[in-house]
Amino acid sequence: MEGCSRCGFVHQCICEHIPSIQNSAHFALLTHSNELARETNTGKLMMQTLEHCEVIEWQRKTPPQKLLDQIHNKQVQPFLVYPSEHSVSLTEISFPKSNKVPPALFIILDGTWQEAKKMINKSDWLKALPCIHLDVSQRSGYQLRRNQEDGHLCTCEVASQILEGTGQAAQANLLSQYFELYMAVFQADKSGHALKH
Secondary structure, three states, X not given: OOOOOOOOOOOXXXXXXXXXXXXXXXXXXXXXXXXXXXXXXXXXXXXXXXXOEEEEEOOOOOOOHHXXXXXXXXXXXXXXXXXXXXXXXXXXXXXXXXXXXOOEEEEEEEOOHHHHHHHHHOOHHHHOOOEEEOOOOOOOOOOOOOOXXXXXXXXXXXXXXXXXHOOOHHHHHHHHHHHHHHHXXXXXXXXXXXXXX
């Protein structure tokens, strides 16, 4: 049986529950090619819900020109979301709400942690960007892959944290609620039945 063309589920379509979220912060999912084919990818939840979000496939030898153009034209304030010895906590940065200030562009490495490290190591242009990290206190609700490490969030959870940290609490809540629904329905759908309410 084929699943829904939008939400992907076979036994229970949840398209009517997909929120439309107007977010002032922009997101670019720099996605490893392996991640594009994974059913367990949560970046697609951001693409389904967020007004300002795009997927850009990472290439080892060729930096994505579209993303480079955005960064160099100063149409946005770019931030690479990746914990490192040089990264600054999201809470330490001020994001003024003004049309005169370029919107923040959060570049999230979408892949496994091993793939994300490879993307950083192979991309000098990424290393030149201002780097931020999240102060994670919550336990991840993501349980679709093995060997999840404590303190690591999935892509969609990272976006929720960023929305919260940039003064968009209502948007963060909508995304989190949809993520929780998606996780519950995913488990049921793979078991061959609709989720019981």
